[in-house]
Amino acid sequence: MTPDELREVIELHGKWLRSEKDGSWANLSRADLSGANLSRANLSRARLSRADLSWAHLSGADLSWADLSRANLSGANLSWANLSGAKNLLSQQGYMQEYFEHDRRGFIVYKTFNSQYQAPASWRIEPGAIIEEVCNPDRCTACGSGVNVATLEWVKRNGGDGDIWKCRIAWKDAPGIVVPYMTDGKIRAERVELIGIVEGVAK
Numbered sequence: 001m002t003p004d005e006l007r008e009v010i011e012l013h014g015k016w017l018r019s020e021k022d023g024s025w026a027n028l029s030r031a032d033l034s035g036a037n038l039s040r041a042n043l044s045r046a047r048l049s050r051a052d053l054s055w056a057h058l059s060g061a062d063l064s065w066a067d068l069s070r071a072n073l074s075g076a077n078l079s080w081a082n083l084s085g086a087k088n089l090l091s092q093q094g095y096m097q098e099y100f101e102h103d104r105r106g107f108i109v110y111k112t113f114n115s116q117y118q119a120p121a122s123w124r125i126e127p128g129a130i131i132e133e134v135c136n137p138d139r140c141t142a143c144g145s146g147v148n149v150a151t152l153e154w155v156k157r158n159g160g161d162g163d164i165w166k167c168r169i170a171w172k173d174a175p176g177i178v179v180p181y182m183t184d185g186k187i188r189a190e191r192v193e194l195i196g197i198v199e200g201v202a203k
Helices: 002-017 094-098 152-158 171-176
Strands: 106-112 131-134 147-149 165-170 186-189 191-197
Touching: 002 094, 002 186, 106 152, 106 171, 106 191, 147 152, 147 191
Parallel strands: none
Antiparallel strands: 106 147, 106 165, 131 191, 147 186, 165 191
16 A cells, blocks of 8 residues: 555545545555554554554554454554554453463463573573563564563474473562563563473473
8 A cells, every 4th residue: 555545545534533424434454554654643443454564653643443453563653552442452461361371479481591592691590580671561572672481382382492491470570561462472571480490391
């Protein structure tokens, strides 16, 4: 979609929102909007399911009640965007409850060390240790700073040949969890406790 075509869609959608008879509802499902400048655009109630919004500029955009199911938001700038009532955005709490087991002390997560990135020298890699890192809160960033952990299945697929560690994010540290919108099993947190190496896990 060209910038002029997109501008026309947004203009007609604005008229539709104002109930003007020559307006039309914006159906941008599956549209390639990667890198598009949608700053301050009014896309309230628009359909953006499966749209490619990677690296799109959405700062200040009105996405209230828009359908964002399976939209690619990787690298998108959502600062000051209105997401009130947006449909089908991945819920952090819902994702954690569905994909991660928990015990009375917190969520159980898994991690390997030094398979993709070198662990900070300050981390003690031993049972009972607490590892911490400032966490990038941007949910449009798939892999950012923080303690990156994942489901056991993700680590088995992507963790290389190193040991798999069972870890815990304590309930009191749950506010520091970031679940990227486009996650395939990996999340990040500010503070993680190492429990021990998982024995007998075939990769």
